[in-house]
Amino acid sequence: xxxxxxxxxxxxxxxxxxxxxxxxxxxxxxxxxxxxxxxxxxxxxxxxxxxxxxxxxxxxxxxxxxxxxxxxxxxxxxxxxxxxxxxxxxxxxxxxxxxxxxxxxxxxxxxxxxxxxxxxxxxxxxxxxxxxxxxxxxxxxxxxxxxxxxxxxxxxxxxxxxxxxxxxxxxxxxxxxxxxxxxxxxxxxxxxxxxxxxxxxx
Amino acid sequence: xxxxxxxxxxxxxxxxxxxxxxxxxxxxxxxxxxxxxxxxxxxxxxxxxxxxxxxxxxxxxxxxxxxxxxxxxxxxxxxxxxxxxxxxxxxxxxxxxxxxxxxxxxxxxxxxxxxxxxxxxxxxxxxxxxxxxxxxxxxxxxxxxxxxxxxxxxxxxxxxxxxx
Numbered sequence: 001x002x003x004x005x006x007x008x009x010x011x012x013x014x015x016x017x018x019x020x021x022x023x024x025x026x027x028x029x030x031x032x033x034x035x036x037x038x039x040x041x042x043x044x045x046x047x048x049x050x051x052x053x054x055x056x057x058x059x060x061x062x063x064x065x066x067x068x069x070x071x072x073x074x075x076x077x078x079x080x081x082x083x084x085x086x087x088x089x090x091x092x093x094x095x096x097x098x099x100x101x102x103x104x105x106x107x108x109x110x111x112x113x114x115x116x117x118x119x120x121x122x123x124x125x126x127x128x129x130x131x132x133x134x135x136x137x138x139x140x141x142x143x144x145x146x147x148x149x150x151x152x153x154x155x156x157x158x159x160x161x162x163x164x165x166x167x168x169x170x171x172x173x174x175x176x177x178x179x180x181x182x183x184x185x186x187x188x189x190x191x192x193x194x195x196x197x198x199x200x201x202x
Numbered sequence: 203x204x205x206x207x208x209x210x211x212x213x214x215x216x217x218x219x220x221x222x223x224x225x226x227x228x229x230x231x232x233x234x235x236x237x238x239x240x241x242x243x244x245x246x247x248x249x250x251x252x253x254x255x256x257x258x259x260x261x262x263x264x265x266x267x268x269x270x271x272x273x274x275x276x277x278x279x280x281x282x283x284x285x286x287x288x289x290x291x292x293x294x295x296x297x298x299x300x301x302x303x304x305x306x307x308x309x310x311x312x313x314x315x316x317x318x319x320x321x322x323x324x325x326x327x328x329x330x331x332x333x334x335x336x337x338x339x340x341x342x343x344x345x346x347x348x349x350x351x352x353x354x355x356x357x358x359x360x361x362x363x364x365x366x
Binding site for chain 2: 045049050051052053054057058059060061062063064065066069083085086088089092093187188190191194195198199
């Protein structure tokens, strides 16, 4: 792992939690694992279990159905690789209320830390895939990389206020230990609860 | 050529209150594209790969919209894990039309293996589907949709297609 991956995942999510008011927040994989420890909001959609990579697509659907609500998707780099086409689908639909955050630690953290095909671990330092560049060429108008917690703390509010679709890439450090995300409850009931909460918030 | 014209399917979807078509057109269902886009009440969402369709539709449903997924059976094969996640993990009642490639003609793809796998895979995914292979059966689309919505369960119309 390189020193590029410097931000604590937990601290970066805490910054988002501190800023969050009434936005929809969709989380998956490592971000979901940590988010449920620091936030419990009716407009959280914790996508565990998931079809890996599909949080960006669920978020897009919510954003299109509810253009009055800001939707923030917290994705991982491994998950993003599973659904790169969604970057194009999102930018084609161009919802102004959609923000995609990619927490890029260069590895499949929840499966034990294997390098992704996009990372320097498999490709070498000079040819790692940059998710900000991918998002940009796919049509995201606003793309920003955050390499330190200070950058994220000082820039997150302004970044999230930009019209969507926007993409932020946070270079996060991998988490060790018990890293498997756990479902916070029965999936069907959570989906029903989320739908009702979103309907009530209009 | 499809059993349903673009104008006919658009009227059916509009009458059913569908708000969003989430799809990838194939060489048969693609004939519906211009009619969908001409319909003021339908928002058309083209995706890059079929796995996106079920999850975008799920998000639309959670947001209060009434989406439908339209893909070919090859896309059903591709998108199994997304289908599983949406229809079985979260039990979101998404409805889909799935084109059954080569059912009416194998002129361009003799021995098309879609004919071998499509129905067993729908059975394996435990999806309640109706098969439409003639114009006389088209009413089943509306009937099955309304029935599934009433029960709040997912459903599929398997629609026979001709040449690939």
